[in-house]
Amino acid sequence: xxxxxxxxGGLVQPGGSLRLSCAASGFTFSSYxxxxxxxAPGKGLEYVSAISSNxxxxxxxxxxxxxxxxxRDNSKNTLYLQMGSLRAEDMAVYYCARRVAAAGTRGGWxxxxxxxxxxxxxx
Amino acid sequence: xxxxxxPASVSGSPGQSITISCTGTSSDVGSxxxxxxxxxxxxxxxxxxxxxxxxxxxxxxxxxxxxxSGNTASLTISGLQAEDEADxxxxxxxxxxxxxxxxTGTKVTVL
Numbered sequence: 001x002x003x004x005x006x007x008x009g010g011l012v013q014p015g016g017s018l019r020l021s022c023a024a025s026g027f028t029f030s031s032y033x034x035x036x037x038x039x040a041p042g043k044g045l046e047y048v049s050a051i052s053s054n055x056x057x058x059x060x061x062x063x064x065x066x067x068x069x070x071x072r073d074n075s076k077n078t079l080y081l082q083m084g085s086l087r088a089e090d091m092a093v094y095y096c097a098r099r100v101a102a103a104g105t106r107g108g109w110x111x112x113x114x115x116x117x118x119x120x121x122x123x
Numbered sequence: 124x125x126x127x128x129x130p131a132s133v134s135g136s137p138g139q140s141i142t143i144s145c146t147g148t149s150s151d152v153g154s155x156x157x158x159x160x161x162x163x164x165x166x167x168x169x170x171x172x173x174x175x176x177x178x179x180x181x182x183x184x185x186x187x188x189x190x191x192s193g194n195t196a197s198l199t200i201s202g203l204q205a206e207d208e209a210d211x212x213x214x215x216x217x218x219x220x221x222x223x224x225x226x227t228g229t230k231v232t233v234l
Contacts, residue, residue, distance in 0.1 A: 037169075037225075044126070044228040045161075045169065045212050059222050095168060102175070107216025107223075109159035109174040116168055 002026040002112055004096050009117030016086050016121075022079040022096030022114055030054070030074040033099040035110060036081050038092035046092075049081060050099070064090075083119070091121045127152065127213055127226035134232040140201040143229045145213035146194060151224055153194040157216035160189060160198045164209045172211075173198060200231070208233045 008020040022034070036048040049070040050059040058070050069082040079096050093116040101108025128146040135141040145158065152158055158176045161169035171180050173189035176196060186201045196215070200207055213226035 035223075045214075045225040047223045047225060050222055100174075105157075106219065107155055107157040109157070109171060109214070110161070110169075111171040111174070111180065113168040113170070 002098070004098065004112060004114035006094065006096055006114040006117040009094065009119045011120045011122065012086055013123050014087060014121055017082070017084045018086065018119060020081040020083065020094055020096075020117055020119070022081075024077045024079065024098070027098070029072075029077040033101075033108075034072060034079045035097050035099055036070065036079075036094060037097055037110070037113075038090075038094045039116075040089070040092040043092075048094070051079070086119075086121045088121050091119060093118050124151075124217060124221040124224050127215060127224055129211075129213060129226040129229045131227070132230045132232065134234055135200075135203045136234045137203055137205065139203050140199060141203060141231065143198045143200075143211055143213075143231070145196040145198070145215075145226045147196075147215055147224070148194055151194075151215040151217035151221075152191065152196050154218070155216045156191070158189065158191060158196040159214045160187075161212045161214065162207075162209045163212065169212065203233055205233050207231060 003025045005023045012018050035050045051070045067085045071080045095113050095116045097110035097113045099108045160173040163169045176191045177189040188199045211229045217224045
């Protein structure tokens, strides 16, 4: 079964740091680009960050650029999101998702998603 | 990059059909055949329902269908059932500078 399990969320003070992890199983992790998407309480989905299958390329939404770092360890089948200088507006459930795409195309879709991990930013 | 525009809510009676629109621009929906749709029940993770505009993943009911015309994509749910009550989000690939943009989300209510 293809599965993604996030961990590492919790309560952090404004300006603090947190590292999220996403453990993958049931598929060849090193063959897929991986993404982070977040959802603030009662709000919609917001695209956050992406990393290529070999980790050589990364992408960040403007809202997190310079504060968040995405990385992966293909030997451990794990995706990470290092979050720094956290703000109240970063409070959300963070989902990791596998990007699936047709051969030869850049874009694709997300399947599956993890169950999410809640990050609370508050003093 | 602005979010794709969806109606905040759509409702229908059991057995009816409803359609959710997703309006973007020529930089995203209009440029790529890469619109996907996700269903999200309260407290749960999003689930892929439609990809590449109109394709259904294995296991998704054929009551769900997708289409696109110009800068607007649509999700139609036919034979509405109680379990279809959820939030629905569209998503489009938007090129190498932006990658992906999500819709604002639509709450579907089964009356």
